[in-house]
Amino acid sequence: MSPKTIKFLQYASIAWIWIFVLSVDVWIISLLIVARRLHDAINASVGIGIIAIPLFLLIATALTYVFFGLQKHREVDETRGGNP
Amino acid sequence: MNGNEIAAKDDALFRSIEYTGKNFYYAVGIFVTVIAFAAFLYLGQIISGLGVTGMAQPVSWGFYIVNFVFFIGISHAGTLISAILRLSKAEWRRPITRMAEVITAIVLAIGGLHPILDLGQPGRIWHLATSGRLQSPLLWDVTSITAYFAASTVYLFLPLIPDIAILRDRGTKPRWLYQFLSWGWQGTPKQHKVLNRTINILMIGVIPIAVSVHTVISYIFAMTVQPGWHSTIFGPYFVVGAIFSGIAALLIVMIVFRKVYHLENYLKEIHFSYLSILLLIMSLLWFYFTFCEYLTTHYGNEPDEMRVFFYKFSGDFAPYFWAMILCNFIIPVAILSNKKTRKIKGILFASFTVLIGMWLERLIIVVPSLANPRLGYPTGIYIPSITEWALFAGGIAVFMLGFLLFAKFFPLISVWEIQEGRASSIKEVAHRLRSYLPDELEEDEIKKALH
Amino acid sequence: MELTRRDFLKLLGVTSAATAAGALGASTIYSVPDHIFNRLVTGPRIETWKASVCTMCPGGCGVKVRLIDSIPVRVVGNPLYPVNKGAVCPMAEAGVEELFHPERIKTPLxxxxxxxxxxxxxxxxxxxxxxxxxxxxxxxxxxxxxxxxxxxxxxxxxxxxxxxxxxxxxxxxxxxxxxxxEFGVLPVFLSQGLWDAPAFDLANADYILNFGANVLDDGPSPIHYNQLYAHHRSRSPGHRPRIVHVDSFMSRTAAKSSEWVPINPGTMAAFALGLAHVIIRDGTYNKQFIEKHAFGFSRWKDEDGTWHDGFKSVALGKYYPEKVEEMTGVSAQKVVQLARDFAASKTAIAMSGGQAAKSTNGVYTQWAVYCLNALKGNLEQPGGVLFPKMMxxxxxxxxxxxxxxxxxxxxxxxxxxxxxxxxxxxxxxxxxxxxxxxxxxxxxxxxxxxxxxxxxxxxxxxxxxxxxxxxxxxxxxxxxxxxxxxxxxxxxxxxxxxxxxxxxxxxxxxxxxxxxxxxxxxxxxxxxxxxxxxxxxxxxxxxxxxxxxxxxxxxxxxxxxxxxxxxxxxxxxxxxxxxxxxxxxxxxxxxxxxxxxxxxxxxxxxxPFYPDPDPRRIFKTVSGKFEFFSQTLATAGEAIEKNLTGAGDERFLPHFDEPRFDLPDKRFPYNFMVYQIISNQMGRGAHLRLLQEMGGLISREYWRSWIEVNPTTAAFLDIAEGDAVKVTSAHGYVIAKAKLIPAMKPDLILMPFGMGQVFSNGKSGKPGANPLEIFAADMDHISKIPSWISTKVRLDKVDSNDVS
Amino acid sequence: MPRWGMVIDLNTCTGCGECAAACKIENNVAIVGPEESDMGRTMLWMDMLTEYEGEYPNVKVRYIPRPCLHCDEPPCTRVCPVRATYLNDEGIVAQIFPQCIGCRYCMAACPYTVKSFNWYRPEWPDTMESALNPDVSARPAGIVEKCTFCIHRLQIAKEEAAVENRDLREGDYIPACAESCPTKAISFGDLDDPDTEVSRLRRTARAFRLLEELGTEPKVYYLYEVE
Known part of the structure; x- marks a missing residue:
């Protein structure tokens, strides 16, 4: 597989993680709306939302940070580390 | 430095990846068969309904929920222990953390799917997405398990990156996989810094998540008003039990794979000794919680609570209850508190009894409260069916297979962390020790002493 | 916890898959001919109601049936109908199920x-x-x-x-x-020469002595009596009649009475005569009625000049309270108290049924009870015994x-x-x-x-x-x-x-x-x-x-x-x-x-009109009076006379004849009785799934028979709730699960009747056990009504595999 | 808005079981076979609690019909993850059958054990489904069900009232159990309207509720038996 494809896949996986995390957050937010509509115990729902939403964002951020951090701090010579 | 050179010393750690024996295929074959059988019976359950289980009224929850709690409990082995060990900078953690993290990721996936097995209408699971209600403890579970799963997978993956890079550099096949997963790791100091920083953040973050997971699982029960469930200590009680069973599972896995992959050099008696002392502590702690739980019930003497209490102590569930006490407390304490028996075999035995005991504990929490409803209904009966047993076996098989496959593709012991240990831990420990001690000691002296 | 072999197999999951769709469970519920089905599918869904009468039991409840496109879907009570005033029992509810029952016989065979x-x-x-x-x-x-x-x-x-x-x-x-x-026909015939069941005006009575008639569960018309009892109980205590139920076990009727008096099986005649003894001794009987309308109360002289015993001498003779206590197991004090309550009430009724009729001394027992009404003189009185017109x-x-x-x-x-x-x-x-x-x-x-x-x-x-x-x-x-x-x-x-x-x-x-x-x-x-x-x-x-x-x-x-x-x-x-x-x-x-x-x-x-009281209408005897001494019986002929118990004149008077029990033997120490359940009276609902389920509503043993044991007896025999037990008589045995019920005499073993019968052509099993399998076939030789209480049994714990 | 409630007079209830039978027929509740019953899968929306008090010969038997108690603070609705059960505006703890995912959490949470589960598909052959009570849908396998206070009858009563252009009157809406009770032991009506029979009865000294100490505020009241 060409390095380009791999690069693409890596970016895609990062994107996928964000999609996952964002959809979880959207889901939680939508549940908050549902809870409001149904007059459910709103404090429980908000409590969970407050913790869970940033948490998922944090996870995605951490991954993204690592990914871009690794990309950024590579030594210039691609061949030395990679393919012998 | 070349990857090959780096890893040359630790070739044993790559053996399982680069060499595939017959036994591997046998094992995979067996596990796949078990899983296929379970899947077949599950298909039957989907087609004809939950009637194929042994559940009924009033015992409307059975093995699936028991195993759900049990598996999720085991998943605490990993990330939590590894995070705590990392955080406390315990040097002996280096060969252990990876396995612990793998257990977590796999078992969590299995455990997390158990409630779906339990659903009467699994096809309607999307109702959770469209109209789930956050006020239901089940949703708390869904949220926290998802978070824990995401976090622990990341937490498994990040420390894996340097090892993947080593595999990439060794040219292990499939190359594209390692190229893809190594994220361009080259082991530069700056990359190390980025990685370590993130691991440290996650390490701190994952502990509360892990604690929350088992706490909210206990809330499924504790939030109801049912006798035997409605208890404030359920949260910590479940967490302690989870860590307890998690350590036991970790120990078993370590002992088994040490044997299978000849890792005696890396996993030494001392690792087992340390972990088993942790197990011993958890055993005592578990007993303390159990004692608290039942003493308050007994002293309170509330009739409905007492019905459940006596059902466990002297009724139909007494054999299971006392077996649990035996397995979770008496045997582990007897074995592990004695230096003579605190050997690999003894530890393995104790770990097995703890796993059985903890499974019994989950059974004893779920079933008796349901079997003894209020208002004088007759006591319920619950006899699990073949489907439930098969799915239980299937769950275990999925775990084994998952672990085996992981070992097929990735090193079970963090190679770079071992190397890092070799390179810098003595110095670091010496430095740390010096800072503990009242006298100003020379670093060299300590180093000498350490050797 | 004891694991039986079956439990163990279940634990292994061996049987569960097989039992999941067991023989009876998965059978078709309804069988609908094509033309009906087509109508159901294509019909305009028009709702109509039709009136009818349910004959699942002899109770004669008026019903209304809901029809959709002229196909019955539901049975409810006919609110206009006087017998059941708009209510039905579970048996009527199962009417639609019976109609569409797949196992019906469809042609002559x-x-x-x-x-x-x-x-x-x-x-x-x-x-x-x-x-x-x-x-x-x-x-x-x-x-x-x-x-x-x-x-x-x-x-x-x-x-x-x-x-x-x-x-x-x-x-x-x-x-x-x-x-x-049944329904108390014979005493009326013996004392009044009338073949008619007495109608008790329970609605207007102040005091009701019920000797074993489980009218809430068993005939003649359970819903009617459920309503009557409830009507009384809806009034505040003190303003409602006192209902005293005498029986060996606490039937649902006894449970809904003011008081349950446990009595030894087959001794109700002695008890009734004990009450008569006290009433006569106290002189609190209706003297006016006795003088005017009764025959054979005191000693009397026939045409030949022979003196004959009267009811008075029989009752006073050997039925003093202490003796009655010995015979019946009811304390003498209770006998006196109940007799005085009965006599002191403005209107009082004594009625009998159940074991009072179905025992070897059934005729005399029912008769002795019936005579209490004569002592009260309540015939054709409000709150007394009535004899409605013939159709x-x-x-x-x-x-x-x-x-x-x-x-x-x-x-x-x-x-x-x-x-x-x-x-x-x-x-x-x-x-x-x-x-x-x-x-x-x-x-x-x-x-x-x-x-x-x-x-x-x-x-x-x-x-x-x-x-x-x-x-x-x-x-x-x-x-x-x-x-x-x-x-x-x-x-x-x-x-x-x-x-x-x-x-x-x-x-x-x-x-x-x-x-x-x-x-x-x-x-x-x-x-x-x-x-x-x-x-x-x-x-x-x-x-x-x-x-x-x-x-x-x-x-x-x-x-x-x-x-x-x-x-x-x-x-x-x-x-x-x-x-x-x-x-x-x-x-x-x-x-x-x-x-x-x-x-x-x-x-x-x-x-609803009751004719004016007329002794000539209700006393069709030789004497034209209420006969304590039954001349009908005395002249019935050799064939009847040879079956009478007692000596001399006692034969023609209500008296207590010791009940015959099957094998008075140490091996079979317990009395065995059965009772009816409203949803399966005489077992006539056993083929209907709804009623199989309803039969277990109180016992929680659905689709099953069970055996009721007093906890004291159970403790003695080391039997726990739910254990499989075997009731053995000289004629066989039945096995079922034990239920510990304190509301019964300790020396009694009780079973519900109606289960264990065939209701299909061998295709499906028969749930439950039939207690009649082990019955001693004895009877009252006068009425030829079989005795249902003569069986003596023993009780043993057995392996649960055999429970039917 | 009315708040529907029920009062069951234990004095007049004779334990005949007609309420339970009527309920099963009215609501098309499945009848499981003997094997299933043995496993404890009998489905009774209206059950009967039988209690024996005392020892021979001083025994008292109590028959307590037990529908869903329709709590004002229902423990079951709170835990439902998908709102398949909820407290509606008129105080009825309703079940939305197509919404239920069958997790049975509500069964575990209900302190009165009123819920039943369809372990298998109820055995109504297709041919007869239309001859069941057409007002109540038959349930598929794998969902929880329970007494709904015959909520379909409320719909019908409301429609009828609307056609006649009037408000609901007392007695327009009565569940099958109350309607069929031979002894009229079950009264049903609006608890918020002080003039209804149920309001009057529940204010009497004899009124009590099951497990009142749990704070579930059931809307089914019982009247103590008095001798």
Whole structure:
């Protein structure tokens, strides 16, 4: 597989993680709306939302940070580390 | 430095990846068969309904929920222990953390799917997405398990990156996989810094998540008003039990794979000794919680609570209850508190009894409260069916297979962390020790002493 | 926890997959013919209601059936109907299920294999009737109509009248009506010479002494009595009558009474006489009534100048409270207290049933209880014993509307002492005495299941010449039949429900078909008409072509009499009275056709007026009085007299005869009794899934029999709730789960009746166990009512695998 | 808005079981076979609690019909993850059958054990489904069901009232159990309207509720038996 494809896949996986995390957050937010509509115990729902939403964002951020951090701090010579 | 050179010393750690024996295929074959059988019976359950289980009224929850709690409990082995060990900078953690993290990721996936097995209408699971209600403890579970799963997978993956890079550099096949997963790791100091920083953040973050997971699982029960469930200590009680069973599972896995992959050099008696002392502590702690739980019930003497209490102590569930006490407390304490028996075999035995005991504990929490409803209904009966047993076996098989496959593709012991240990831990420990001690000691002296 | 082998297998999951779709569980519930199905699918879904009468039990409840596109979907009570005032019991609820029951017999069947093999061959009605008619023809030709024997039950419909006419026509007196002497008929006959069940005015009584009549669960009309009891209990304590229930176990009736008095089985006569003793000793009996209307209270001298004992001397003789305590197990103090309460109440009633009737001393027991009413002098008094009028049509001599009767002046069927009983059939089959059997017809009757002679009968029936059953379902008796002429179920039948015993008013309910019969079934009445025709009995000019015409004729008589009224919304007696006085009716009808239409529409007719008290009407004895000393009995003849117990005059007076128990043996220390459950009375609901489930509503043993044991006894025998136990008598054993019930005498073992019967052609199992399997076949020799309390048993814990 | 409630007079209830039978027929509740019953899978929306008090010979038997108690603070609705059960505006704890995912959490949470589960598909052959009570849908396998206070009857009563252009009157809407009770032991009506029979009865000294101490505020009241 060409390095380009791999690069693409890596970016895609990062994107996928964000999609996952964002959809979880959207889901939680939508549940908050549902809870409001149904007059459910709103404090429980908000409590969970407050913790869970940033948490998922944090996870995605951490991954993204690592990914871009690794990309950024590579030594210039691609061949030395990679393919012998 | 070349990857090959780096890893040359630790070739044993790559053996399982680069060499595939017959036994591997046998094992995979067996596990796949078990899983296929379970899947077949599950298909039957989907087609004809939950009637194929042994559940009924009033015992409307059975093995699936028991195993759900049990598996999720085991998943605490990993990330939590590894995070705590990392955080406390315990040097002996280096060969252990990876396995612990793998257990977590796999078992969590299995455990997390158990409630779906339990659903009467699994096809309607999307109702959770469209109209789930956050006020239901089940949703708390869904949220926290998802978070824990995401976090622990990341937490498994990040420390894996340097090892993947080593595999990439060794040219292990499939190359594209390692190229893809190594994220361009080259082991530069700056990359190390980025990685370590993130691991440290996650390490701190994952502990509360892990604690929350088992706490909210206990809330499924504790939030109801049912006798035997409605208890404030359920949260910590479940967490302690989870860590307890998690350590036991970790120990078993370590002992088994040490044997299978000849890792005696890396996993030494001392690792087992340390972990088993942790197990011993958890055993005592578990007993303390159990004692608290039942003493308050007994002293309170509330009739409905007492019905459940006596059902466990002297009724139909007494054999299971006392077996649990035996397995979770008496045997582990007897074995592990004695230096003579605190050997690999003894530890393995104790770990097995703890796993059985903890499974019994989950059974004893779920079933008796349901079997003894209020208002004088007759006591319920619950006899699990073949489907439930098969799915239980299937769950275990999925775990084994998952672990085996992981070992097929990735090193079970963090190679770079071992190397890092070799390179810098003595110095670091010496430095740390010096800072503990009242006298100003020379670093060299300590180093000498350490050797 | 004890694991049995079965539990262990289950634990391994071996059996669970197999039991998941077990034989009975997964069977079809409804079987619907195509044309009905098509109507259901394509119909416009129009809702209509039709009135009818439920005959699942003899209670005679008026019902309304909800029809969608003329297909029944639900049965509810007819709110206008006076018997049940808008309510029904679970048995009626199961009507739709019975109608569409997949195991119904759909055509006439002829036996194909050997008897008992349950192999059948379909035949046409023409063939079937021909077989029966030719037998009948042969019999009548040789003047041996008596060899045509019919066994049936009285469901209190006019069909029984019709059947009687038929039997008279063919010259057979061998009509066995299994339940005809129940409901306290005999004491009334002995003391008053009247064959009629007494109606107790419970609604107006202040004090009710109930000797074993489980009226809330068992006949004559459970819903009516549930409502009566509830009506009393709805009043605040102090303003409600006191109901004292005497029985060996706490039936639902006892539970809903003010007090339950546990008594040794079979000793109620002693108890009743003990009460009489106290009342007579205290002098608190109704002296006016005794003087004016009673015979044989004190010693009396007959025409020959011989002195005879009276009730007084019998009661005072040996039934003093301490002695009664010894005999009955009820404390002397209680005897005195109850007697004084009874005497002191303004209106008081003593009624009996259940074990009081079904014991070896049943006649004297019921009679002793009944005599308490005479001491109270409450006959024809409000809150006392009433004797409602006869139906107009019943009164008409010969009842020639039936035509078939041919105007026989004297009926064979008017003396209860000479009524045929099942025991006669047993001895007839055994020894051709008192009659010979050629053709045996079982109609509404299933004695191989529900009589204590079941074992004897099953051997005897396999040898009987020719057996016909009219059952709509396979049952224990059809197994021995040669011919099955299936009847439609009650929702497809024409009938008239009339005068349920024990009710203080006259009533008539029309049972009309909700739909055309689903299958090739015919009503028994029609079968009889057709058989008579093809047997060449038309010489007697049958005036009816169908049973429906017969009941229309019956109704016409009512119409012509001008009495009573079609039931209406404002069914208050006073309102109808008000209208009547002015010559009006709640409804307008000027022709019979209009009356008939209205009758079908509303579902019933009633006549709530009680005639003015008239001793001549209710005392048909030689003395014209209430006879404590029964001259009817004294002159009944040798055959009856030889069965009487007691010595000398005591024989003709109510007295306590020690109950006979089967094998008074140390090996069988416990008394064994059974009781009925409202949702499966006489086991007549066992084929219906709803009722199988409802049978366990209180015990939580659905689809099962169970064995009730007092916790004290259970502790002694080391039996815990839910253990499998085996009840063994000298005649066999049954196994079921034990239930520990404190509400019963400790030396008693109790079982519900109605389970363990066949109701399909061998395809599905029979849930539960039949306690009659282990019954001692004893009876009261006077009434020939089988004793249900004579069995002695032992109890053992067994392996749970054998529970049925 | 009415708040529907029920009062069951234990004095007049004779334990005949007609309420339970009527309920099963009215609501098309499945009848499981003997094997299933043995496993404890009998489905009774209206059950009967039987209690024996005391020892021979001083025994008292109590028959307590038990529908869903329709709590004002229902523990079951709170835990439902998908709102398949909820407290509606008129106080009825309703079940939305197509919404239920069959997790049975509500069964575990109900302190009165009123819920039943369809372990298998109820055995109504297709052919007869239309001859069941057409007002109540048959349930598939794998969902929880329970007494709904015959809510379909409320719909019908409301429609009828709307056609006649009037408000609901007392007695327009009565569940099958109350309607069929032979002894009229079950009263049903609006608890918020002080003039209804149920309001009057529940204010009497005899009124009590099951497990009142749990704070579930059931809307089914019982009247103590008095001798």
């Amino acid at each position: 002829k036996r194909a294999g050997n008897r008992g093999e349950n192999k059948w061959e379909k035949i046409s009605w023409e063939e079937a009737l021909k077989v029966l008619a030719s037998r009948l023809e042969t019999l009548t030709a040789k003047k041996a109509g008596g060899q045509f024997v019919l066994v049936t039950r009285d469901d209190h419909t006019t069909e029984l009248d019709f059947v009687k006419s038929f039997m008279e026509l063919i010259g057979s007196r061998n009509l066995i009506v299994e339940n005809q002497l 107009v049509a019943q009164e008409r001599e010969g009842n020639d509307l039936a035509g078939l009767a041919g105007g026989a002046k004297e009926s064979w069927f008017d003396n209860p002492l000479h009524a045929r009983a099942l025991s006669d059939l047993v001895s007839a089959l055994k020894s051709k005495s008192p009659f010979e059997v050629d053709t045996l017809v079982f109609h509404r009757s299933n004695p191989v299941f529900d009589s204590p002679y079941k074992k004897e009968l099953s051997t005897l029936l396999s040898r009987a010449p020719f057996i016909v059953s009219t059952s709509s379902f396979f049952n224990d008796t059809t197994v021995y039949a040669d011919l099955i002429l299936p009847e439609p179920v009650w929702m497809e039948k024409w009938d008239l429900s009339r005068r349920v015993p024990g009710l203080e008013f006259l009533h008539l309910g029309v049972q009309q078909p909700m739909m055309e019969p689903l299958y090739d079934t015919r009503q028994f009445g029609d079968v009889l008409i057709q058989v008579a025709e093809s047997a060449g009995l038309e010489a007697t000019v049958p005036r009816v072509n169908a049973y429906k015409d017969y009941i229309a004729g019956y109704a016409r008589d009512i119409y012509l009499s001008g009495e009573g009224a079609i039931i209406s919304k404002s069914a208050e007696v006073s309102w109808i009275e008000f209208l009547k006085k002015r010559g009006w009716q709640p409804y307008e009808y000027s022709t019979f056709e209009e009356f008939w239409k209205l009758l079908l529409d509303k579902g019933g007719w009633w006549d």
